[in-house]
Amino acid sequence: MAHSIKYLFNLLRKLGLFVALFSLPMQVAWANNALVIRGASSAFEEVVNGMNDDLEGEVTLHEIIVTKKSSQKEIVKAFKQHNPDIVILVGNKAVNLYGQFQNKNPKDSYPPAIAMAALFVDKFVGKLKNATAIRYEIPAVTSVVAMRSILGKPVKKVGVVYREWMEDIIKENQRYCKTEGIELVGIKLPNKSGKVDSKVRDALKSLSNDVDALWILNDNALLTRDALLKAWLPSRGKSKLPAIVGIRQFMTKIPLGSFAIVPDNYGLGAQAAGMIFDAMDNDWELEETDVQQPVSVKKFINVATLSKKSIGYRTDKLSQVDEVVK
Amino acid sequence: MLAVTPIRVTKLETELLSLFGRRFKKFCEFDGLNKLLTDVGRSVIRLIESRCVLCKRQEIYKCLILLLFLGFGKFEEVYIMIKRIACTMFAMMFSLSLTAESLYVFVPTEVRANVMQTKIGELCNGVEVTVFGRAKDFRKQVKGNPPTAILSLSPVIEASDSFNTVMKGVKKGQDVEDYVLVSVDKPLEVGAIGTKRIGVVDLLGRKPMEKFVSGLLETKVKLKRVTKVEDLLPLLTFGSVQGIFVPTSLYDQLKSKSNLNLIATTINVQVGLASAALSKASSKEKVMKCISAFDKELNATLGVEQWRTL
Numbered sequence: 001m002a003h004s005i006k007y008l009f010n011l012l013r014k015l016g017l018f019v020a021l022f023s024l025p026m027q028v029a030w031a032n033n034a035l036v037i038r039g040a041s042s043a044f045e046e047v048v049n050g051m052n053d054d055l056e057g058e059v060t061l062h063e064i065i066v067t068k069k070s071s072q073k074e075i076v077k078a079f080k081q082h083n084p085d086i087v088i089l090v091g092n093k094a095v096n097l098y099g100q101f102q103n104k105n106p107k108d109s110y111p112p113a114i115a116m117a118a119l120f121v122d123k124f125v126g127k128l129k130n131a132t133a134i135r136y137e138i139p140a141v142t143s144v145v146a147m148r149s150i151l152g153k154p155v156k157k158v159g160v161v162y163r164e165w166m167e168d169i170i171k172e173n174q175r176y177c178k179t180e181g182i183e184l185v186g187i188k189l190p191n192k193s194g195k196v197d198s199k200v201r202d203a204l205k206s207l208s209n210d211v212d213a214l215w216i217l218n219d220n221a222l223l224t225r226d227a228l229l230k231a232w233l234p235s236r237g238k239s240k241l242p243a244i245v246g247i248r249q250f251m252t253k254i255p256l257g258s259f260a261i262v263p264d265n266y267g268l269g270a271q272a273a274g275m276i277f278d279a280m281d282n283d284w285e286l287e288e289t290d291v292q293q294p295v296s297v298k299k300f301i302n303v304a305t306l307s308k309k310s311i312g313y314r315t316d317k318l319s320q321v322d323e324v325v326k
Numbered sequence: 327m328l329a330v331t332p333i334r335v336t337k338l339e340t341e342l343l344s345l346f347g348r349r350f351k352k353f354c355e356f357d358g359l360n361k362l363l364t365d366v367g368r369s370v371i372r373l374i375e376s377r378c379v380l381c382k383r384q385e386i387y388k389c390l391i392l393l394l395f396l397g398f399g400k401f402e403e404v405y406i407m408i409k410r411i412a413c414t415m416f417a418m419m420f421s422l423s424l425t426a427e428s429l430y431v432f433v434p435t436e437v438r439a440n441v442m443q444t445k446i447g448e449l450c451n452g453v454e455v456t457v458f459g460r461a462k463d464f465r466k467q468v469k470g471n472p473p474t475a476i477l478s479l480s481p482v483i484e485a486s487d488s489f490n491t492v493m494k495g496v497k498k499g500q501d502v503e504d505y506v507l508v509s510v511d512k513p514l515e516v517g518a519i520g521t522k523r524i525g526v527v528d529l530l531g532r533k534p535m536e537k538f539v540s541g542l543l544e545t546k547v548k549l550k551r552v553t554k555v556e557d558l559l560p561l562l563t564f565g566s567v568q569g570i571f572v573p574t575s576l577y578d579q580l581k582s583k584s585n586l587n588l589i590a591t592t593i594n595v596q597v598g599l600a601s602a603a604l605s606k607a608s609s610k611e612k613v614m615k616c617i618s619a620f621d622k623e624l625n626a627t628l629g630v631e632q633w634r635t636l
Contacts, residue, residue, distance in 0.1 A: 053462045054551075056531060142560055149583050176563060179510075181585040270553050277532060295552060295560040319441040320556070 032059040032280060033082045037075065037098055038090035040065050043265050047090050047117050050269025051276070059085075059276055066093045072101035085284045086276055087113040089131075095124045102129055112279050112286045114272055117265065119218075122169075122291050134271055134292045136263055137169075140184055140215050141176040143244045143261040146299055147213065148182075150259075150321070151242065152314040157183045159207035160215045161200060161222060164191045185211055189222070196224055201231035208235070214243040216256055232256055240309050251302045252325055258311065260300040267296025298322045427612045428454040428473040432464035432482060433600050433628050434527045434555045436579075445624055450616035460553045461528045474605055475613040477628075480598020481538055482529050489603035492610050493617055495630030497575075502596040503629070505542070508577050509569040510562050513591040520545040522568040525561040527552055539571060542595045559584055573597065575629060600628045 113131040187203040243257035251260040299321040439459035458464035528551035
C-alpha cells in the first residue's frame with residue numbers, strides 16, 4: 001500500500017515537472033513582449049504606468065532602467081532573454097542607447113520601436129530603424145485653445161521667440177494654430193548668439209504690441225540665467241499679456257507665465273499603449289511611422305498673476321484645470 | 327505599514343477621526359489611558375495631515391484599534407478590562423460605520439475628479455465618496471475594493487454585473503442621450519465608418535469598448551481611445567482620427583471651445599445617461615439621499631437634469 005502511494009506520488013511529481021518544463025517556454029513563445037528602455041525618473045515611471053494600465057496584461061513589459069553605467073550590452077541581453085515584439089524608448093538617454101545598439105549591428109533587422117518622453121525626438125528617431133515616436137513638446141494649438149477657453153475672450157495672435165533650427169517646428173505649429181483661427185507670430189533668433197538677453201529683450205518688445213498672448217518655449221539656450229534676469233523677467237513683469245509656459249515652475253518660482261501646459265505622462269503612456277495595440281493588430285509592424293503629437297496634457301493656472309495683471313478669466317472653468325495657484 | 331493607493335482621506339473622515347480621539351478621551355477617562363488616547367488621536371491626525379494623504383483607509387482603522395489594544399494591555403483590574411472591551415467595541419463600531427457606505431463615481435467630464443469629489447462629498451454626509459477621472463482606475467478599484475454603490479454612465483454599470491441600478495439620470499425627460507459622429511470640414515459617410523478610425527473616451531477597456539461601439543454602429547470599427555474628454559479635440563486637430571463618437575451635449579461643448587469647422591453626423595444611436603447602482607447586499611437609503619441632494623450645477627456636470635428612482 002505504502003509502496004503504491006509512493007509510486008503514485010513520484011509519478012505525479014514527474015508529470016508536474018514535465019508540464020512545468022513544457023509550458024514555460026511555450027508561455028514565453030506565445031506571450032506578447034515589449035521591451036521598455038527608460039530613464040530612472042518618476043516622470044518616466046508614470047509613462048510606463050499609463051502604458052501598463054492600458055495594456056491590461058495583453059502585452060508583457062520587460063524593463064531596462066538606463067543609468068550612467070548602462071551599455072548597449074544590456075539591450076543585447078534583454079533581446080536574447082525576451083525576444084521583444086516591440087521596443088519602447090522612454091526619455092532621451094533610452095533613445096540614444098538604443099541608437100548605439102542598432103549602430104553596432106547595422107545589418108540586423110529590428111522589431112518596431114516607439115520613442116517618447118524625449119525632447120525634440122524628431123531629431124533622433126529618424127536615425128533609428130523601424131521606429132516612430134510621440135513628441136514630448138506640447139503643440140501651441142493645444143496650449144492656446146486651453147488658455148482661450150479659460151480667458152473667455154478671443155485670442156487671435158500669439159507671439160513666440162524661437163531659434164533658427166526650430167523653423168520647421170514653428171511652421172507646423174502655425175499650420176495647426178491656423179485651423180483654430182489663431183495666428184502664431186514668430187520672431188526668429190540665431191542658433192548661436194553672444195547676446196541672447198538683448199536679442200530676447202528686443203524680440204519681446206517687438207511682439208508686445210502685436211499679439212494677444214505669448215507662448216514661451218522650453219529652450220535652454222533662450223532661457224539662460226542672463227536672459228531670464230535681463231530680458232524675460234523684466235519684460236514679463238511689465239507686460240499685461242497672458243503667457244503660456246511649458247514647465248510649472250515658470251508659473252510659480254520664476255514668474256514668466258500665468259498658464260503652464262505640460263505633458264500628462266500617464267496619458268502619454270496610454271497613447272503609446274494604443275500604438276502598441278495597433279502594431280500588435282498589424283502583426284507587429286508599425287501602421288504609421290509619422291511622429292505623433294501628444295494628446296493629453298496637464299493644465300496649471302496662476303490666478304494671482306492674472307489678477308495682478310488685470311487679466312480676466314472665467315471662474316467656472318477653473319474646475320477644469322489640474323491646479324489653480326492662488 | 328501603509329501601502330500607497332489612490333484613495334484620498336476625506337475631510338469628513340479627518341473630522342471624524344479627530345472626534346474619535348476626543349470621544350475616547352472623555353469615555354475612558356483615567357490616568358495613563360487619558361494621555362494615551364489623546365496621543366492616539368493626535369498621531370492619527372498627524373498621520374493623515376502629513377505622510378498619509380494617500381493611504382489605504384482600512385489600515386488607519388487597523389492601526390487605531392491596534393494602538394488601543396496595546397494601550398489597554400497595561401491595566402490589570404477587571405473594571406478596566408470591561409472598559410477595554412467596551413472601548414474596543416466602540417472603536418470597531420465607529421470604524422465600521424465610517425466604511426459602511428461608499429460611492430464610486432466615474433462620469434467622463436472636463437471637471438477634475440478632485441473638484442467633483444469635494445463637491446459630492448459635501449452633499450453626502452455619511453457616504454465615503456471617491457470620484458475617478460479614468461475608467462481604468464474606476465474598474466480597478468471596483469474590482470479590488472468594491473463599494474456600496476457606483477454612479478456612472480449606463481454602459482459602465484451594465485458591464486459590472488454585481489450592481490443593480492436604482493436611480494437614473496434624466497435630461498429633457500429621457501434617460502438616454504443621442505450620440506453623433508463629429509468630424510472636421512465634412513461629414514463622415516456612415517456606410518464607410520468601418521474603414522475610419524474613430525476617437526472615443528474609454529469607458530470599458532479596449533476589447534469591451536470596441537465591442538460596445540461596434541454594436542451601436544452596427545459595424546466593426548477601429549477605435550482610438552483616450553482617457554479624458556478633453557483629449558478628443560486634439561485627436562481631430564492633429565488628424566489622428568477621422569471622427570469622434572460623442573454625445574450631442576459634448577458636441578455643443580466642443581463647438582463652443584474650438585474654432586475648427588466641426589460637423590456632426592447623425593447616426594440614430596442613443597446611450598444611457600448617468601445612473602446610480604447598488605451592490606446587492608447594501609441598503610440604498612443613504613446613497614439615494616445623497617444623489618437626490620445634487621444641485622443643478624453638479625447634475626449639469628454629470629450630464630443630467632434630475633434623478634428618477636426606479
